[in-house]
Amino acid sequence: MGGAVREFGVPPLEAVPRAGGLADSVYEVAQCDPRLVQLSRRGPDGETWQPVTAAQFRDEVTGLAKGLLAGGVRFGERVAVMARTRYEWTLFCYALWAVGATVVPVYPTSSPDQVRWILTDAQATAVVVESEDHVMTVGAACDGLPLHAVWELDAGCVAELTALGRDLPDAEVHRHRRVVTPDSVALLAYTSGTTGPHPKGCVITHAHLAVECDTLLACWRDVLAQQGEQPSVLAFLPLSHIYGLMVQVVCLRGGVRLGHQPDLAPAALLPALASFRPTYLFAVPYVFEKLYDGARRTAQEAGRGKLFDRAAAVAVRHAEAEQRRHRGEGLGPGPVLRAMHAAFDRPVYARLRAALGGRVRHASSGGSTLDRELGLFFAGAGIVIHDGYGLTETTAAVTVQPPGRPRFGTVGRPLPGCAVHIAADGEIWVRGDVVFSGYHRDPGATAAVLRDGWFATGDTGRLDEDGFLTITGRKKDIIVTSGGKSLSPQLLEQRLRRHPLISQCLVVGDSRPFVTALITLDAEAAEHWRRERGRGVLAGREAAVDRALHAEIQRAVSMANSAVSRAESIRAFRVLPGEFSTADGLLTPSLKLRRGAIERAYAAEIEELYANS
Structure with missing residues (x-):
């Protein structure tokens, strides 16, 4: 590594919790401030938000927990939850924790084979599903499994279970809750799995989540x-x-008002953000990319495309100057840059902030590395994104960019209580x-990844002198051409995704x-591009072979290739007729590419690329 830092750690803020489980916070917050608005639920009209106080949520958790006990759930049993992001997911989660059960999350678009594998491996005794379709999926997958109940949210199972447990004393829930310890298992969280035939169940305790969330709250509360x-989070x-x-746990432990939005497609997400008006945003790079592309496209449709592009360039320059100032390497933006930045605020930056509800000034990004220029743009537009790094095995974030000291292009420094080591082969x-x-x-x-207290992540990276981590790739994703050239595909893929027309890219x-x-x-973006040029709207395979569009993508490929050597450059490409999705098993729940699955699904197209080049 040529003298680079090999290891960096940060002392913990406080010790691991000595007693209790995650559900305790519901009762503690309600006791301290029963009228605190802990959550907001969508109203009947689907647009307004109805407050749920800490006392109301405590009572709902207790009522459902009694129903679970009456319905046969026992301490230590594993109950799967298969639903989109909605209020009842959180309610069931805390009710299950209150009775000492383990939550087994199942992604709602999982196939019957995936559902069967998870429920069998977890030895689940009951399942909470969202819809009748999920009931049928579980039924098809789990014939013969020892499930004693399948509860459907859309069929009113919360009210049914609450009624079932009405005669049970509250003390029965508290008797179970007080037996939960920090070492009790809170989750069997199955890895989304970019590789391998089956996901593996990660054992996450109440202490793991409590330490993760309490550390984040202690360090980031001032920017929430x-x-x-x-503070409020959608x-x-x-x-x-x-x-x-x-x-979810950060919000419930920290008195942060929590709302739920099941669909993160921009057409559904943006109206929800506008009505909920969060103060902080937790997202993945895909969401920030879509927000940027949507803002640029809206500006172009209003005839302000060139204005937006100039404003974006100024935002990046302004944020870069601020970052250098924070590092002691400059005085910050000069008077001309400050004036230009101020001039673009009302027509461009304020419009972007308004699209998020108008109150977001800080955000977090995780799942994969946020593009450096995108992070600089948002910072220049008044929303500082704290990029972080973590895995299911690390209970989410293990490094995050510290408040007030972002270093865009990195995933920050280790959280207090954590350390990062770069192995000899570059593995983190x-x-x-x-x-x-x-x-x-x-x-x-387990033995293959846990080594003398260290977890081998499978990712590769480097540390700078201040302990900031940069992700360079994934060990299993390293491409070695037949000529012996080794390269990580992420750089090219990230550069290509900067082009507004390109949604996803897999380098082979x-x-x-x-x-x-x-x-x-x-x-x-493709429809807007064609409309601007007076071309007809195409779809599917017709769009993929459109010559003018192909030429535009070729220019984007050439720009991306300028960052690498010729041996690493993309020589040929194929525009596919549709996007990769979680529904077809080509993306993980955190929207990362399932490389092996994509290569198998498009094996014929890949062979054609090499046969014709």
Whole structure:
């Protein structure tokens, strides 16, 4: 590594919790401030938000917990939850924790085979599903499994269970809750799995989540909201993923008002953000990319495209100057740059902030690395994104950019209580109280990644002199061409995704003579591009072979290639007729590419690329 930092750690803020489980916070907050608005639920009209106080939520959790006990759930049993992000997901989660059960999140678009694998491996005794379709999926997958109940949210199972447990004394719930310890298992969180035939169940305890969330609250509370406001967060990431679950627990432990939005497509998400008006945003790079592309497209449709592009360039320059000032390497933006930045605020930056509800000034990004220029743009527009890094095995974030000291292009420094080590082969190892206990019923896989207290992540990276971590790739994703050239595909893929027309990109080339790429288009951006040029709207395969569009993508590929050597450059590409999605199994729940699955699904297209080049 040529003298680079090999290891960096930060002392913990406080010790691991000595007693109690995650559900205790529901009762503690309600006792301290029963009228605090702890959550907001969508009203009957689907647009307004109805407050749920801490006392109301406590009573709902207790009522449902009594119903679960009456319905046969026992201490230590595993209950799966298969639903989109909605209020009842959180309610069931805390009711299950209150009776000492373990939550097994299942992604709502999972196939019957995936559902069967998870429920069998977890030895689940009951399942909470969202809809009748999910009931049928579970039924098809789990014939013969020892499930004693399948509860459907859309069929009113919360009211039914609450009624079932009405005659049970509240003391029965508290008797179970007080037996829960920090070492009790809170989650069997199955990894989204970019590789491998089956996901592995990560054993996450109450202490793992408590330490993770309390550390984040201690370090980031001051940026969760403007001074004097109650912080609020709209949860739209899947609660079946550790990142979404972490957001939920942060809010419930920290008195942060929590709302739920089941669909993160921009057409559904933006109206929800505008009506909920959060003070902080937890998202993945995909969301920030879509927000940027949507803002640029809206400006172009209003005839202000050139204005937006100039404002974006100024925002990046302004944020870069501020970052240098924070590092002691400059005086910050000069008077001309400050004046230009101020001039663009009302026509451009304020419009972007308004689209998010008008109150967001800070955000977090996780799941994969946020593009450096995108982070600089948002910072220049008045929304500082704290990029972070973590896995299911680390209970979400293990590094985050510290408040007031962002270093865009990195994923920040280790959280207090965590350490990062760069192994000889460049692999990132981490340790701390947030690292999981192991894989459920898989001691071999556990031993392969837990080594003397360190967790070997499978990712590669480097540390700078101040302990900021940069992700360079994933060990298993490293491409070695038949000519012996090694490269990480992420750089090219990230650069290509900067183009507003390109939604996703998979770089291919392992054991091949050169590098190629599979590219998908942003449907709205492609339609706008054609409309601007007076061309007819095309769809599917017709769009993929449109010559003018192909030439535009070729220019984007050439720009991306300028960042790498010729041996690493993309020599040929194919524009695919549709995007990769979680529904077809080509994206993980955190929207990362399932590389092996994509290569298998498009094997014929890949072979054609090499045969015709």
